[in-house]
Structures are given as C-alpha cells and as structure tokens.
Amino acid sequence: xxxxxxxNISAMEDVYGLLDCVDLLxxxxxxxxxxxxxxxxxxxxxxxxxxxxxxxxxxxxxxPAQWPISALxxxxxxxxx
Numbered sequence: 869x870x871x872x873x874x875x876n877i878s879a880m881e882d883v884y885g886l887l888d889c890v891d892l893l894x895x896x897x898x899x900x901x902x903x904x905x906x907x908x909x910x911x912x913x914x915x916x917x918x919x920x921x922x923x924x925x926x927x928x929x930x931x932p933a934q935w936p937i938s939a940l941x942x943x944x945x946x947x948x949x
Contacts, residue, residue, distance in 0.1 A: 877883045884903065887893075893904050893911045901911050 875886075877886060880886075883900070887904055887909075888907060890904070890907075890909055893901060893909055894914055895901050895911065896914055896916065901913070904911060
C-alpha cells in the first residue's frame, strides 16, 4: 500500500538531512528520536515486540510517561528548556 504523504526512511543510510522536514516521526527503539527532540516534531514509538519485552526484560522504565520525551516536556514546563 502506498501513501503519498508517508516516506519510509528505514532503508536509508543517512536520514539526518531529512529530519528538519518531517511532520511526525514513527520509530522503534533507535536513538533517532533523540535527534528529533530539539525540532519539536511529534514522535510515536512503534513497539513491535511489546509482549515479548514485557515478559522477558527487566523494566527500569515501565510507562511511556517515564520515557525521556516526558522528562524533556517536564523541563520545558518548569522553564528549564
């Protein structure tokens, strides 16, 4: 299925030149989302292995509210960012 407004960049070797052009980032656990944070681009995490991770991984961060994005938003609300 093809969508004219969606570009799959997963096969590209260097996507950093495109980051300032994106309206939304959908990412897995890669660190790419960190590079998008200063651009104030909405980020959605695709957790393709949520069931497996929940069963097998030690959970240091248990909810999306504890992810670094929420911490950044909290800093901004406090006037620190």
